[in-house]
Amino acid sequence: MEQNRQPSELTNRPQLPPFLSAPLQLVPDLIHTQLLVRVLNHLFKQPLQEGELDFLESRTAVIRLLDGGVEFRFTKGRKKLVAHSGSSSVDLAISGNLYDFIQLSLGKEDPDTLFFQRRIRLEGDVELGLEIKNLLYGLELDSLTMPTPLRKLVRGAVDHYQNRITTP
């Protein structure tokens, strides 16, 4: 068989310009996280009510934005997601650049693809990671309470940026 026996090297790692991601560092992580969980609680209102996020109870996940230099620690309280301020150990860490997280959250990129390309990294309880991944992609956009104009705006912005990256 004519196959390339060497592991493939990765070259293309798109990133947002620092002036977009760097200002995140000016605000303490806890503030970001409190903002993020408010948004998530709003988006996941229905799945939360139906108990689909119960697997996160008493477990802590952290999302690390490497280029932004910030991290969001959260867990699930009795009724909804809450920011986790303590320095106790985390069960799951997902790290990557802001651009890749935006791609993932809009469903434009496949998480396994980004994992193969080493753009998203997962550490800790892998079962928990799979559960979060599959929960997110199993949810239908209609069941999320995201206002359509906002969704269009974000998608449009990413499309614009992506075109600039791929067609220099």
Place this chain on the structure above:
Amino acid sequence: MMELVCPAGNLPSLKAAVDQGADAVYIGFKDETNARNFAGLNFNSRNIERGIEYAHQRGTRVFAAINTFPQPNGWHRWTDAVDLAAESGIDAVILADLGLLEYAAQRWPEMNLHLSVQGSATNYESIDFLHRTFGISRAVIPRVLSAAQVRHLAEHSPIPLELFGFGSLCVMVEGRCLLSSYATGRSPNTYGACSPGSHVEWIERPDGGTETRLGGILVDRFEANEAAGYPTICKGRFEVEGKEGYAIEEPTSLNTLELLPEMMSMGIGAVKIEGRQRSPAYVAQVTQVWREAIDRCQRDPEGFQVEPRWNAALSKVAEGAQTTLGAYQRTWQ
């Protein structure tokens, strides 16, 4: 007419496959009765009905993979899965176990039975036997055969064959692999996953590299700029006789776009896309490429040429970011 059969691990993926022009979508249930048994993935009784309704309204068929091997203490979980599929109005069940084939044929005589790749039928005598005994109407062919062998099989098979066209490859001892049992105590054949999440560890190293362990066993170390693969034993790098490398199989994806005209000339009934564990984005991207390619090839098989942008799109989502023609191109066995 060659059918395009696409994977779906959840409702949005099923919709993505239907919307991008899949002729059929295959799914599994939320337990060990299928070979993609991962946390949070797959269908329950509520969304299988919604999925079938969505697909049928748009002229797409839905198949259920119930393709692991029942154990003595769990037989009813497997028959329940067959019953749930039949009662939901599924178009075919994809089975591997002989007992389950017998159950389905007796209990649901009208239902279409497909032989799973896990059933490992590599000769037409075997396909003919299963067709006569259980009435199977299609067989999914293991990825170990060369194109010449597939042609021979297709010429003599009493029923249409389904071939894998794209997706992650394994060592392809389908239905018989025990590698992960060694590391995790669980077998893909009975539990439905080669690398259960609870047994996987990814450990980041200070230099940016990553270490992968399965059941505590070190299976690979990736440098910061190396592509990663799934954390299975077969795709690990090991030291064998003083040499380090992929001892069994490397992380890679099958891509048979260029064989489409040949597959059509053999009269292959359907081409299958791997990846129920992937996201709706993957399903949409891959289905779109294959729909376009199959339509183009059907219109003009002689003039068919693979578009570079098709291969680029497929390579991007491939495991290990490289693709191969697999065993199809082999001249030896």
